[in-house]
Amino acid sequence: MRTYSWEEEIPAHQVLAPDGSVVGEWPESLDDERLRSFYRWMVFARRFDQRALTLHRQGRLGTYAPFSGQEAAQIGSFAALEKTDWVFPSYREVAGMMYHGLPPEMALLFSKGHPDAGKVPAELNMLPGKIVIAAQILHAVGAAWACKQRGEDRVASAFFGDGATSQGDFHEALNFAAVFRVPAVFFCQNNQFAISVPVTRQMATPTVAQKAVAYGIEGIRVDGNDVVAVYAAMCRAVARARAGGGPTLVEAVTYRQGPHTTADDPRRYRDPQVHQTWVEALDPIRRLRLCLERRGAWDEAAESAWIREADERIAAAVERAESYPAPDAAEVLFGHVYAEPTPALAAQRAGFLAEQAEGGANGWPGAR
Amino acid sequence: MAQMTMIQAINNALDLELGRDPNVLVFGEDVGKNGGVFRATDGLQAKYGAERVFDTPLAESGIGGLAVGLAIQGFRPVAEIQFFGFVFEVMDQIAGQASRLRYRTNSRFHCPVVFRSPFGGGVKTPEMHADSLEGLFVQTPGVRVVIPSNPYDAKGLLISAIRDNDPVIFLEHMKLYRSMRMEVPEEAYTVPLDQAKVVREGKDLTVIAYGAMVHTALRAAEELANSKGVQAEVIDLRTINPIDIDTIVASIKKTHRAVVVQEAQRQAGAAAEIIAQINEHAIYHLEGPVLRVTPPDTVYPFAQIEDEWIPTPQRVLAGMNKALTV
């Protein structure tokens, strides 16, 4: 009897070793200037993340999901997309979303529970970060199908974590995408944990990438803290999709350095020694800096200028987020339920407005 | 006796039942080492081992289906859905499978599963965490829906739910987790399922509520007594499927007027069912229409405006005043 099993652990594709030396094939399209722009974005993202955590501690921001440690995975992958491509992110993809064009204040409004955080700029084909784990992966398949149907040169991408790969939605998405051979790219940031659950308890396979095999699509496993490798892997996946080659599953092996969200205490489940290795020796920003240094494209003065520039942008974003007009409750509640309000809903809205006019005391809507 | 918050009372109930019955299992996302995102299962894995208290992969349908399979084999799973907004992922396993197991096997098998889940507004959570979705299960034959309003009831009701032989959806309002402490016996005790409780006596008006809205209703009732000397009777339903219509009717026979308060949006929810049953059982005792105080029929709002949406004591008070005059 022939049986089918898979024990092999595919090594993660690497271009930069943790000391910044080049150990893999350099992507053709990547010159020093682009590389420096990745670095500046990663520095900006890290500063933004730290600022957001401080704002939360000061009671100026609601629940926030930090991404520190995942900057290379996010900037490297989003850098391979065109602005016209479709993007279906999760709440974790704030660095990538900002790189793609989301104004940083929108990311803050999202954590402030402001409805306008849902208004992603109209020139971007990007949805707000999905909270429901894995649901967006299927949406990318639908969007990719649409791109294919219309003969467009666009791809649809979905971003999600290692935990998401346990959901039925993930498996359905990969299967649909494979069967329909749509231009979809599935980008999984395997950051080792789904809240407290380690990836080794999430799945019995040694990798996420190998799951692609079962669906008949290509899988790539890449060192997620190596921005060059991530960029190369994502470029390959995007190019395949654009050329009609079908979907790809990319697994970026990375690490969440902070808590799951501001409501989480990672000391309960993390190994301090493993943690230290990821935070220090394997940090993605450090790695890129060492690479730039080797190429003579980094110095202290430039670093200080980039940090200053980042902090100024962040301060301006915080200022805009904090002076952002308060939501118009009636419009937010009632304005976006149906294309046209039903008569019942219109009556409820009228009752709501009357209550507001009377100072909130008429007991709407029970009393009307 | 000890002073306990609701989360402590729930943890205590799980602890006692795991200790009492080897068939009780506790599982879900992050319930093991992490002790649950609200610490409802804190310390239980250390005490009872990872065979009985364990993390599952991240898949609610998986959690629900696993629970049904274990129940078929005689276990009593207490499965946690991390937030009730994610019940949609496990809708089939609850409403399509667990609830019908007894029926489709002619009672050869039954399904003693408890689905525990936090829900409820007013604590500024992200999307899909706060929605009151209990109404979906008020329309589901074969499941019970239990919603405690305080630590004492939470413990006694959860123990009853675990010992019950049918599926129970046990919903824990996040706002109540740590907002109050109460004397709670340290030993196991039960509070009966399917029974409402009169939590404030009054002769002029009946107010029916459950979960966090019990406290909103009680505040409104005090206000009404202080301002007008009118005494409202407040009923805490505790179980909303099935509804304890006898307790409601007994109260209405005395007061002749009623208001139902619900945190869920308005249409076709528990309040609608309660009012329908009052019409069926007590219409001749009523002196006016039974009113509901609810949010509008809109999507659960973004955190910044949730307080504009949820019924407040003022809104309940206005509803009560109206019920007294129509």
Ligand SMILES: Cc1ncc(C[n+]2csc(CCOP(=O)(O)OP(=O)(O)O)c2C)c(N)n1
């Ligand atoms: C359907 C669903 N179930 C549960 C949750 C609660 N929850 C939020 S994040 C999370 C872990 C997600 O882990 P992973 O997919 O690895 O992404 P990461 O947060 O690590 O980026 C869980 C269980 C949710 N948001 N949606």
